Amino acid sequence: MVRTGRDLPLAGDASARFLPWVAGAMVFLAALALAGAMLAQTVAARWQQDLAGSLTVEVPPRTGEVIAEREQAALALLKETKGIADAAIVPRARLERLVEPWLGAGAHVAELPLPSLIEVRLAENAALNFGELDKKLSEAVPGAKLDDHALWLAGVGAVVRAVEAVALAVVALIAVLCAVAVGFAVRTGLAIHRDVVEVLHLIGARNSYIARQFAGHAFRTTLKGGVIGLAAAVSLVAALAEGRGALGPLPLPEVRLTAMAWTAIAAVPVAAAVFALLAALATVHRQLKRMP
């Protein structure tokens, strides 16, 4: 039987046994890092979407004053303000549900002196002066505060960017480690099969002919391990999503990875295999230049 492109018996090398495991572990970590970054992005986008075109007014309780009167005064002022489409007091039950994830299900939130919240929906293209409105509110209802979410969203944006940067750093580190592992495997393979490489050279093989065999081997072994690593990462993400419900209410919106995100994660083993292929090609060419 004629065999093509397998002049070097790389499949029997130790690298054929250890490289899939290394690749599997790296793809597992890279897929998790990627999933984490994309989940953080999705959560931030959801928050941004939910809060766009809205304001929240907080009316804290004050000693000696009836909070219902204070919130009605604030509500009346808001409804009179030009550029505000709608304003509504957040019911007490919903308020209690909002604080429950932070305090735990067993806390006696009903007894807490919670501030009153008013949700404000802005009219489309409203040119509202937030500073002026905030000032008017404080005068009409002392202690009332206007929150346009800008500060909070800026904080969320910073966190998401930090998560993305960490994920990127993790993926970059994994890529470097992958290149090191592949480089080591290739150098070992070249040392083990030096005689065969020399014969191939002497019968006229170009470096690219030899490099292609190492690259193909690196691609196949990395892809094999990568698929296993991906399966493990997907299983873990699925298990975490499943387990989220058991944790009770969390201060995070329930989000799912988009089809695009899953596609990107599924592409990690292929990307790793292509990267291994390129790393192998570069290493072989560099090493062969040193041979006669």
Next chain:
Amino acid sequence: MARYGRGPDVLSGLSFELAPGSFHFLTGPSGAGKSTLLRLLYLALKPVSGTIELFERDVARIARDELPALRRRIGVVFQDFRLIGHLSALDNVALPLRVAGAKEGQIRDHVAELLAWVGLADHVNDLPTTLSGGQQQRIAIARAVIGRPSLLLADEPTGNVDDRIALRLMYLFEELNKMGTTVVIATHNDGLVARFPHPQLHLEGGRLFRVPGRPRAERARARG
């Protein structure tokens, strides 16, 4: 001049020319430097000083990426065969064609035909390790000649085969030579050298002597 690493000079002061299409035996006692001279010629070793011209090119001035094309014009039968153990006889012989980018469809028939010619028709799928030394040598020869090289260098190519096969292989080399291949065969086998009219390059004491070939009638008398 040639030497290995920092060792002593193995060859020095040699100067000779091989006419295209010539056939030479390379003779000399063990350690005279026959294999080293062949290594220089098949570009496995660079001379410490001096020049080697192959196919009208100064080897020292050839760019690294031009070497494969030059090496494909040289067929080599290594003394220790240097077959690839995990490849079948057919795949070993097919290697020069494969590295040159020949189509797989053309390779099989061509290689099988040559293996049949060297008496290994029944062993095309056998691994070299399962074959005798003589059979391995014939695979090495088939690999060296499969690409119709311009220059064939053989280091003791008949050392492990009986006289009948040795003669058959020599006829194969002569056939190649008739088609224009320049042939250099390093050998200890004086009997074999005596049977053919080709001149010798004799290495001894660090010097190279040219021994002209003998006419067929004289060879017949020498054989008695």
